[in-house]
Amino acid sequence: MIETPKPKALEDFPKFVVTAVRPVATPEGGYSEFEIEGRFDAILEDRFDQIVEGAGPRWFWLLFGERGCLTPMLKSFDKQTRTAILTCHEKAQPKVIGLELAYLSPYWQAFHVWMALDPNWSWERRQFQGTDAVAEDYEANEVSIVDGREVRVWTKLEPTGVSRGQSRHYPATDQTLPVASVTRLIPGAWGHEHCELCHEHIDAGMFGYCDPDERWMCENCYERYVARHDLAFVGGL
Numbered sequence: 001m002i003e004t005p006k007p008k009a010l011e012d013f014p015k016f017v018v019t020a021v022r023p024v025a026t027p028e029g030g031y032s033e034f035e036i037e038g039r040f041d042a043i044l045e046d047r048f049d050q051i052v053e054g055a056g057p058r059w060f061w062l063l064f065g066e067r068g069c070l071t072p073m074l075k076s077f078d079k080q081t082r083t084a085i086l087t088c089h090e091k092a093q094p095k096v097i098g099l100e101l102a103y104l105s106p107y108w109q110a111f112h113v114w115m116a117l118d119p120n121w122s123w124e125r126r127q128f129q130g131t132d133a134v135a136e137d138y139e140a141n142e143v144s145i146v147d148g149r150e151v152r153v154w155t156k157l158e159p160t161g162v163s164r165g166q167s168r169h170y171p172a173t174d175q176t177l178p179v180a181s182v183t184r185l186i187p188g189a190w191g192h193e194h195c196e197l198c199h200e201h202i203d204a205g206m207f208g209y210c211d212p213d214e215r216w217m218c219e220n221c222y223e224r225y226v227a228r229h230d231l232a233f234v235g236g237l
Contacts, residue, residue, distance in 0.1 A: 007230035010117065013102035014042035016062055016084070021097055024087070031089040036072060036096070040082045044103065048077045048084075061104035062086075067118070069110040070094060070101070108234060112196060115211065116225045116233075123209045123226065128216065130204035133157040133189035137172050137179045146171050153179055159190040164214065197221040197233050 020037040027033065047060075062070045072086035088094070104113065115121050136156050144151045153172040168190075172179075192201045195208070195218035202208040202216050209222045217226065225233050 005232070007228050008232040008234070009229075010063065010102050010113065010231065012231070013063075013104065013234075014040060014044060015100040016040050016086075016103060017100050018096045018098065021094055023093060027089070031091055032093070033087060033089050034093060035075065036070075036086040036088065036094070038084065038086075038101075040084065040103070041100075042103075043082070047105075048074055057106040060106050061108070061110050062101035063104055063110055063113060064096060064099055064101045067110075067114045070096070104234070111215075113231060113234070115196070115215070115217075116231055117229050119229070121226075122212050123217070123222065124211075125207060125219075126210045127207050128193055128202050128204055128210075130188050130192075131190045132160045132185055132187050134160060134183050135186050135189065136181070136183045137174075138181070139177065139179045151175065153177065157186070157189055160185070195221055197225060 016038050017040075018036055018038040020035075022035050024033040024035050059071050059073045062072060064070075070088050070090070072088040075085040075087050077084045104110065134157070137153055138156060140152055140154055142152075149171075151171040153175045155170050155172045157168045157170070159166060188204070192203045193208070193216040194200070195202060196215050197217060198221050200218055202218055208219060209217045209226070211217075221233070224230065
């Protein structure tokens, strides 16, 4: 008999135990800079070596409580003791001294974790209908080669109605310059959404799950992760 793997929980993530928080500076915009001292309970040297060498994003997530999160940057790290000093910008001093904060890679968004764990996220099973899109052509700074042809003029599509700043870019049919900077409505041009977790298409006519912010998840990911409150999609963190 094949046993179903135990759902991965936030408790299974590497933890950063905070020992001190102190303000450093107050820049413009109402955000203060803070230093956070603490110790990681798991070995993350490879990731931090990449950060120091500039081979990847210089920040990551630390999650706590109910939808709480910080986006610190690594200031220093001692491989022997796994102690670190982090910096972050927040409107108020984070009340995290003594807490165990869960490490999450910048490949993900914090809400990806919360949408799988929170039983009150308000998912609705819905058929994606597609929507109209506003199109605008623009000239890129450099020429790209797409399917063997030179492309300098691109078409930017944005969905009508509720938008989360989404846009898609395709080679324009007409590569003639100069570009006429006018917008136009294209019926049904926004013909698919992407699953938040696996990024597969949810095409018009297909069913998926949608949250109040119009984020979509395919049926497979919903059943595999959300229904079981399983964070296994995070993989290597």
